[in-house]
Amino acid sequence: MGGALFVTLMRWLLPIALPTVFSPMPLFDTQFFFREPAWLFGGLMGVLCFVWYHGVMDDWYQWARGIDTPEHHEDKPGIEKYFGPSLDHKVIGIQYTVTALALLVIGGTFALIFRTELAASRLQFLTLEFRLFEQNGLQLYNSLMSLHGMIMIVSILLGVAAMMNYLVPLLIGAHDMAFPRLNAFSFWVAPPAAILLVSALILGGFDTGWTGYPPLSAKAPLGIDMFFLGVFTAGWSSILGSLNLIATTLRMRAKGMTAFRMPIFVWASIATSLIALTATQLIGLSFQLVAFQRVLHMGFFDPDKGGNPVLFQHLFWFYSHPAVYVFILPGLGIVSELLPVFARKPLFGYKWIAMSSLAIALVGFVVWAHHMFTSGMNEYLRVPFMYSTLLVAIPTGVKFFSWVATIWGGKIDTPTPMLFVLGAIVVFLLGGITGPPNATVSVDLHLHDTYYVVGHFHDTLFGGFVFPFFAALYFWFPKATGKRMNETLGKIHFWLMTPAFLTLSFGMMRIGLLGMRRRIADYDPALGFDNMHLVLTISGFLIALSILIFFYNLVISIKRGEPATGNLWNSRSPEWQVVSPMPAHNYDVPFEVVGEPYDYGLAGSKYIEFITPKKK
Template identity: 80%
Template sequence: MKKFFSTALAHGLFWQLIGILVGAGLVTGIRATMGLSVTAKFFFTEPAWVLGGFFGVLFFIAGSGAVSDWYKWARGIDTPEHHEDHHTGWEKYLSVSLDHKVIGIQYTVTALVLLSLGGLFALIFRTELAQSQLQFLTVEMQLFGQNGPQLYNTLMSLHGMIMIVSILLGVAGIMNYVVPLLLGAQDMAFPRLNAFSYWIAVPAAVLLVMSLILGGFDTGWTGYPPLSARAPVGMQMFFLGVFTAGWSSILGALNVIVTVVRMRAKGMTAMRMPILVWASVATSIIALTATQLIGLSFQLVMFQRLFGMGFFDPAKGGNPVLFQHLFWFYSHPAVYVFVLPGLGVISELLPVFARKPLFGYRWIAMSSLGIALVGFIVWAHHMFTSGMNEYLRVPFMYSTLLVAIPTGVKFFSWVATIWKGKISYETPMLFVIGAIVVFLMGGLTGPPNATVSTDLHLHDTYFIVGHFHDTIFGGFVFPFFAALYYWFPKATGRRMNETLGKIHFWLMTPSFFVMTLGMMRIGLLGMRRRIADYDPALGFDNTHLVLTIAGFLIAISVCVFMYNFFNSIKNGEKAEGNVWNSRSPEWQVPSPMPAHNYDQPFEVVGEPYDYGLPGSKYVEFIAPSKNTHK
């Protein structure tokens, strides 16, 4: 316990609390001198909570030590290029580290924590939906200043955003851990910025959870005004949390792009980069340039609430539909931020387990960029029924359907990759296959939402809910698990248990199919999304019960995974060599990876995926005598 209190996490959380009190106290003091009210339903007034939340983030960052090197530089004090870690055991992962591998693991574990929290919220409201009428989230019950249906709305909304943040952190985790290893770099381009990007996500997650206890909010994760302009003070914590998490995403993306541009090994031309690097660049371009828009849109609503600026208030000449344009300009491309790295993982792992080159490498690489770029001009397909200019709907239908082309290229190339391969089925490969099929379901149910007239029926129904759970599970969750099973030995020198891994897969996959297909079915028949209760006359009770059971089975499978993951760190079977017989550079050196990565730099001498070409090599280590690389 004493060890815990000396970590950056504990310091940060303590200072965040102090920051909240200082910020809120400051506003309360000013209000008192102005003769304004100083207390409200949740003790502090709304402006006090907002400044408190903001100060909390600043205090967290300062208190955790994530910016202390910059602070020292400003005072003219030199710091070593790389810190030697003072901590050795688990405390290392709760402390500020500049090692991209440690940061990658920090991101990944934080993502798993948030995944569990978001999943827990889903189980709560999924249980309420098992039957029509309200069973335990009733109008009479009260918790955190909310009655049952309000709490339902809060949990449903938080499920969305916490999962999104979890996915962003999971993506950052994979990219941080793997990309420098694939490039042959010693670290990311900006190690301190990298640590900052991770640590700022922690207070952001705290703010999101705080929204639950400060009255919650009932808008869904989209936060559309005018509803979000009227919601309880929890709405502001949600806005502030997302705004803060956005910094993590933007700066992390910047770091990835610079690292790929500047730090590739000798001989690694663009068309010899591992395919996951291409996917990481594509995803980072979006995160770097679009995230600002969700921050902006939420900030405008914050200001509308705090200062009465009527950006989206029609009574003051504002326009509620404008918010939707700003919001979706990020939030649609964001979906590609989530799935592109996952699709990259699929492309990266398929050749290893099929023992065959990646079919059409260039086409797959370019398709990632294609998806990223087309993704910027499709946002208004979320707004076909919104009341925006009618004629805009047709061009956005055309642009949206174009996304199918590069996505199709990936599917066909994957099928061609395993065609006549020699396929083996270790756990990572199972999740890759699962990812392809689940993502296919998501992909095929997309076009009906893209063509305007069918979308007039499908929009805001459970069909959409089923569709995007398919895309996100296929594009992120399955590949994320595949990546964890695959690179776990690299990080720990041990492998996760195969039997438990297979149980995880075979429990999760069928349950997941039942869940999303059931969602789509009742969505078509009239089940709206984001409702706490549904009309018993629709006859959905049995389907909802099945969906709830499927949801719990998925949760159980994830528990199996969690046990396997944390247990294998200490007790897993030793695996220090090239476990998967991969050509990739990180597997050519023993596991776990040493602190400063490769002892000898390598040179790229061949294609990354030339399985089956006798005598070929992807990389060759440069002997120390020839080492001109500093």
């Protein structure tokens, strides 16, 4: 409320105040009747005021005044706690999950809209005559397509944060994250960031794609500013969340949990957080520079003033390529975490998997320019970046061999979570092996900006995030609620989504190889892609249907799911050794690590032992 009030106020005050303060800088009129700097500043202040008035920073304010507050606040019972600034990492994890799923729905809906337009050649409903939010159909197509990309990315970032927040303290035996207030702050900047992103659609949209390259983004309508701000503030969430996670893991592990006795998901989270902590700053910076170029006429990327548009791409991809490892590493960690549970065998090559996550994260820092083979950067950079990119295949291969060896000869059980784990392995394998052609300069010059690339990255993100995320939701749902999700509906979800998705990504890659360009609203009927595009659209709707079934399952399972308070999956992990739902401050009795985490099927082996208090 306060935030909204402030935005409105700023919108009226700033156009008056700014010209007087920065009088040498000419303020230009956009095609709209309001001034751009006011929206930018107002949006930023809106986020800050929302967080402030929501009470997220109350304790910090008290500390600054020299008043100490208790370390923990007791949450209100019931559903109310999810709407306030709770400090409990489990509540925050669920807040992240719900926000991530909401954005998944919004981003997915956007995709369905433009997918429908693409079902046949020629323009059907997003035409030049069609008008909505000050945009014609073609501009709206561009806005929806661009926002689909970034909303999904933010959804994935929040989903990753959801898994790490909920699971890591439980897996390492901590009572909470290292900085609970920072954790609440990290979450509560995300909803306003999401609102800013979606508001881009109403404020004129933008036509740049999710990458926001200048010079196009320097000239796009006002929507691009909201897009920049949304990503910028979502970046805070990501940066501060990973800072918290690294500190938690380094400082709050249970007794006896040495580095190589940590659950494998914790290794993946550390690798992810190292990227998110550092590289995220660069996308924030790159967007900030474009925003300043727009409102203050600073010529960073303007060749007329001696600027360089390719510089933006370097800064942008320095984050945005490693970002895909932020998306997939936790998912691959979930796969490694759950496979031994359902194969009833030790995880093959634990140390190799742990190190491969770190290796992917570190190599990920030096591969960014493979997105720029066609962008006019210096040619001598192409070959080194090709080789560094191909290098990523080695640690990724380590993971696949280890998974196959873990499954080999196991007593495999396939409830819903395991189905999604196996689906993740298959889909990510397809995403993985379609990657090297893009990394190879000679091939990429032809594949760049085609549907082949679109198919490839949808494969990696579904295999690396979406499938494992659903696996994690089905697997840990009983831990959070004390009930299990419906198996039949879960299996229908899986068996509907997987073939539909495979059809979608294969189809995209096929027409991409035949010359279908990405990001366009229409294509020549003579290309003969009409039938394939229709199939792709139907697949898209089938995926949406499967997600609807998932949501239905979620709702009925919360209401009247089968009770499951014990160790439902027969897991060795510490959080399953106590009652579900998890008690408020996690483990009432602390535990000590006494063995290896994944020695499933080895007689007499033990991972943890609860430290029973000595009698006085």
